[in-house]
Amino acid sequence: MKRVLVVDDEDHIREIAATSLEVVGGWEVITASSGTEALSKAELERPDAILLDVMMPEMDGPSLLARLRKNDATRAIPVVFLTAKVQPTERARFSDLGVDGVLAKPFDPMTLHREVAAALGWSE
């Protein structure tokens, strides 16, 4: 069973994404509401993937991604951005940062796990 870390500062969105991946996708979900919390949970729990909100106060998605990539313990964990900024130019910028996938908000909770799996090349 896949274990995924969901990082979002919005409580409701975090809860919905987590419920969607747990109930519909059947995955195990860990959550974090800030970049700092996400860093320590990623290092401690070593999830199979991280679903990361882009716009967060203090540490945003791209900075968190950079920190994860610098740490030997978390470097290899694939990261998927979840963002309301859906512009092609933004996407190009994100892909330059080395992110493994970009998904748009609002997402469909009944298919989110499939989209994450497709972005990471996981077979179900």
Added chain:
Amino acid sequence: MRSGLASRAFLAGGFVATLAYFLISSDLAEAIIFTVLQAAALVALIVGVRHHQPEAKGAWLTLGAGLVLYVAGNLVWYVYQVAANVTLPYPSVSDALLVPAYMLLLVGIGGVIWSRFARADAGSIIDAGIIGIAVGVLAWEFLVQNYLSDPNLSGLGRGVSIAYPTIDALTVALLALLIFVPGSRGPAFWLLGVGLVGQLVADIGYSFSVLAGSFEFGTTYFVGWMLFYVCFGAAMLHPSMSSLSEPRSSRRPELPRLRMAFLGLAATLPLIIIGFHLADLERGLTPGEGLGLLFAAGAMFLLVLFRMRGLLVDLDESRRIERLKDEFVSVVSHELRTPLTSIRGALGLVAGGATGPLPDKAKHMVEIASQNADRLVRLVNDILDVERMESGKVQMEMRSCSVSELFRRSVEEMQPMADEAGARLRVEPADAHVIADPDRIVQAITNLLNNAIKFSSPGSEVVLAAVSDAGEVRVQISDTGRGIPARHLSKIFDRFQQVDPSDSRDKGGTGLGLAISKSIVDHHGGRIWADTQEDVGSTFYFTLPAVGSMTQVPAREDEARVNELVKKGIAGRGDDVVLL
């Protein structure tokens, strides 16, 4: 006619006629060719106005009246001079027809340009005026002064001789206005512009030949007049002619840098003329002339300075508004999407059964809420799309793509909706390649398919086809739905223009699909239009630039990666767009 075929045919015929005009040495044949070309331009105007139904009918009528007088004026001249071999005095009855013909033409073109104004734009009028005055100063220096001192000219002759360069100065002002006022710039716009320039060049040639007393029938500068009729006729037959008199609002001052260059040039003109005189001692200035020119130089300089300041303020202001709009769009896209993500997500989980079974009635209610949350998401996405597209912030990633692949992707997205509506999607084989941003074109096609399916009854067929035609590929989407009433046809590509206001409720559309499709096609340099018959069905067409199937553009590896991510992303968002 729709594809601009008639316009191209007119252009080709016109050029052949112009060539023949200069190859044939018979005056009579030349007269016939010239008159036929003029009459053809008049016919093209009538056909164009009837077929393309442009706004500002009065202006087009005035143009037509001007052309009628033109034909009459020239015909009189030819009958006397060529057929009857009688030398007409100067000025003659022909000039009595031609001077008002010019005036009507200018008033007509002025009227067309006037209808392009979405709001009063005093700045553009002043700028055009300054440029017109500069040309007037030139005309005064080189033509009018000489006419006034020409002992061979009668009083009336002087008046008529002065009238022509005056009209030319007005033509230049109108040309400047045409360039400065924001509006669509289709082939008709450029044809009209080129035609007016040709007319101007011929007029200048004519004025100088009158001055030198060497006016001769069929001299080189006649090509300018012929160019005017050829381009004018072709412009009238082109589908984009109706957009000539269509207003387009723009908060940005159009072409501020080009304007400043023109204004700067205009301001220095009187000074250049003074310098010209100073260098040429034999033609020295009288104190009166010198003072007049200095006064003109000073006045022009002040006017231009005043306008330059205005343009700089406009530039600053438009940058500030642009920045505010960017901030607003970014805030809206984030702040609206955040609660929407929660609402849609929560409803989606409940409606999808992820939180356990619901009583039938509750399930139905949650489905209604969920569908409307979807609609709100689409609306936010569409509004942001339209806004970005119209402000030119969307960058198209152009490459060579196969039409059949674009069709395959579009149909794949729309098949579920077609199945639900009981409509059959049929794709006709297409082997053409186009230069396009594939994701955006798929978005345009799915929008059009969406409409076609929405208005189709169960069991009917929606056909997707492509036709290659003279360097472009025409994509067409036909349905057998209820059709669009003729009176709505000109507005369907505007935002929030649903034929029946209840459609947005019943059909779940946002009223922005066609506006977005049009924007996408415009960004590709194509055209989009619809043919429709009430209760029989509609066909939507759009054109894209074609490539030969041999010229595939290889995608670089990093590009391929970006494109892949973009594709995934748009496909993700595609859910929103597709389920419309």
